[in-house]
Amino acid sequence: MFIINCPFCGERDQSEFKAGGEAHIERPKQPTELSDDEWAEYLFMRKNIKGVQFERWNHAHGCRKWFNMVRDTSNDEIKLIYKMGENPPIE
Amino acid sequence: MSNNLRVKSSNYIDETTIVSFKFNGKNYHGYKGDTLASALLANNVHLVGRSFKYHRPRGIMTSGSEEPNAIVQVGNNAAITEPNVRATEVEIYDGLEATSQNCWPSVNFDIGGINNLLSPFLPAGFYYKTFMWPASFWKKYEYFIRHSAGLGKSPTKPDTDIYDHKYIHCDVLVIGAGISGIMAAKIAAKNNLKTLLLEEKTQIGGSTIYQNSEKFKIDNKNSSEWLINEINEIKKLDNLQIKTRTSVAAYHGYNYLLARENLTDHLSPSEKKGKIRQRLLKIRAKKVIVATGSLERPLIFNNNDRPGIMLSSAVKKYADHYGVICGKNNIFFTNNDSAYESAISLHKKGIKVQAIIDIRENSKSSLVEEATNLGIKIYWSHTVVDTVGYKKINKISLKKLSNDGQSTTGSKINISCDCLGVSGGWTPAVHLFTQSGGKLKFRDKDQVFIPNKYPSKQISIGSCNGDFSLNDIIKNCLNSLKKFLEIENIEYENLDIINPIETEKRNIWLLPSDKVIGKTKPFVDYQNDATAKDIKLALREGFRSIEHVKRYTTTGMGTDQGKLGNMHALGIVADTTGVKMSELGTTTFRPPYTPLTFGTIVGRNVGEYFDIFRKTPMNNWHLNNKAEFENVGQWKRAWYYPVNNETIYEAVQRESLAARESAGILDASTLGKIDIQGSDASEFLNRVYTNAWSKLGIGKCRYGLMLNEDGMVYDDGVTTRLSENHYIMTTTTGGAANVLGKLEDYLQTEWPELDVYLTSVTDHFATASICGPNSKKILNKLIPELDLSDENFPHMSFKEARIGKIKCRVMRISFTGEHSYEINVQANYGESLWEHCMEAGKEFNITPYGTETMHLLRAEKGFIIVGQDTDGTMTPIDLQMDWIVSKKKYDFIGKRSLYRSDTIREDRKQLVGLLTENPKEILEEGAQIVSDLSKKPFEMLGHVTSSYFSPNLKKSIALAVVRGGKKMMGKKLFIPMEGRTINVTIVDPIFLDKENKRLNA
């Protein structure tokens, strides 16, 4: 079970958090102008990488804030945590 | 009692305290400090169980948690009996009752033993292959397999013992209190680190503590003497906590570990009464030091499973630690020096050691020299080819090994004996290390897997790290600790260590016999009865992956997870296939390390604490009025209120009629309530609901449907505009938390520019909903000053008022189709509100109704219940609710998905009403609907989602989802049930008052 360093509350047990899937998939600003394929790409397609992955997490049983996490899914190592709206690190 | 199997001079047995216990119904005596295994051996009881498949007699093999054979059922009380307990770990107490598992009718006469004679017909995969066909016979096979294959009995009554959970946070956790664990704990604690030392056995000190050989010295003292001194030292340390009888069950990521602390299992029933039995420790450690030691390997040879064949180290421990003689005429069989330690120790106690059989050509170790000097006969380059003795070994046969070790030569020698101590070398106990995600590497020199890559802040020290000699253990341990704990000076720096040095090694995973392999029984997994033959068969049949071989042969799949034989299984696969051990890899070790009882896992969370539940403020009233309850999410909701022994059907018919004919009252407090404030609140609602919200007047209510981004209905409810920038949203009872989570997600991550704040206020309000033609009169009695005229207080509007001094929010909204009001008060006035309503409604026979009647009433009106009539695949269009989807709004959650090629299909399942040909016939919810009975298998068009007998319409009604149902109005369809078919007609889903006259009645 991980320990997650919530950017608002500090280190807490994983059981307080909820995983929210892949990060940096922005909701299209004008969905009505997208083709079925383009909309499906946003709606359904997720990478699910074995290795370093960008993820969204929510401190559901704490401050309820969402934030981003860079995690290696092969060994659960959390490489970085940063707030919503902040840019993902380059490499 | 027979004292003749005891040697004097054990420090760990209290010979002045005699303990009586029962095994298989017979009375025995042991001493305080004995395990069930040591006490049985002292009574010359070796036969303790039958093997799983062939029911062969099996005896005690080991002295620890790795025991594969001596698995017993402890206790005969239906509430607290426990299966799968290792006799080697049970400490005896007065009144202990234990029985052998997996034998019937008794361990001495076992009917399943016939399988042993049939064994040529029971090879690996036998069950899989034989019982595959015909499928309909499986039920019969299963009955017999279950009866012959059972491993122990589960308790049949609720557990009466008390269990506990505890969180522990420490700087350093040391697992295992052998010599390396003790040194590590001392160093850590002395360097101001809060340290926890866990040991699964009763005492700390590992095997060094009873080491009595002069050949192992530390600073000129016998190693045991030196260690006892250290133990006395660490007991004085303040920031070191030591827990014995505590076994680590699981090692998860981020140094999170679960351990079972056994508090009272070793006490007699009267001593343990009222005390906590076991405690589950949930440990977070900054650093973990694994010092779990190593397990001695057996040797794999023909008939290596007879009672009396034991690990060499166990024979030594029973003599040195428990003062118990396992045999009066011992032989050792080995491939390394450690059996010599055992032989010498026994010999010095006056126990006869006839011979040592060594597969090596020679060894120059000082231990070998000592054994030779003591006159013990050594057979070099020999192997045991067979053993004799059904319930206990009485003879072995040996032959000379060929140079390549693959066959035997010369003539057979027979020697009689009553105990054979075997040693196949040592396997580091890396189970916890691998559980934590650690990666192993293979060391060719002595054929062991040792820790290589650590996934968290941890190290392995001592023999679990592959250090086997006293000198290696101490020196390597100190070096690693210095780095790991970041310590400059270590007190043990200049210890002077003496130990015998092992020079010669020879390892043969499967020892040859004079018979062909097909005629031998070399057991690899004792508990699951898998032999080397089975592994070879699996390989012949094409299995290659070690994980597949494991499952096919069931090697390593018993409750001991194959702690003894897994390495041999790997070795045999490697040898047979010509793949290197290092490339083969190991199977996965999974938690728990040893079986855990469910009681320990759930701790205090039993009975009403097993799962949390939520009660409404009116709960007491419901209880006092004999309501039956149903679970809705975590809530306990009043389901119906039976009067005079009514059935649920009768109660619901009565409640439903009353609600439409006069007045009904429902506890609606469980509906989710979210307070929405902020200058962008209206815009926010526009984006999350399918309909438009900007023009909703203050004091007005509106029904909304919320979709997922995929266009499917997610939740629904009425939202009220309290003021310009203030709304209160209601959600379904079960969906409240998820809806709040989803809304927060959009606000924080997609629309952070919106000025909106969400607060869950579900628990802050209690809600009573009054409906029926007399509801207006009742509300008028409750709040006389409130103008209830349709002009002042129309349907779908809201008023603030007071009942007496209590402030309340009243919404004129309806989920039943009746004229109805929802009254919300601060939660702690809920019960009082309810009683006021009942009092005011008395003259109108106001009838409390539960969720079942609510469901019936809304079904009469064709209102959906999200989660009952929808299942995450229904769009608003599928539900015939096109009217609520705004065409004008540019966007809302799920809008784009409503015209994907899939969602615009006309043959999607759509919500319809169903009427049965026989109006008294009530359909079953979930029943399948078909249109063509002639073609089999039937093409299923959909299913019934809600079904009731309507007392107001005096006929059966149902809602259903049917493929292309919207265009099938009036069509006759069929519902095939067991033995008959029900005829139905598709109708409009609104059955009652389509004109909404009753809302304003």
Ligand SMILES: [Zn+2]
């Ligand atoms: Zn937080």
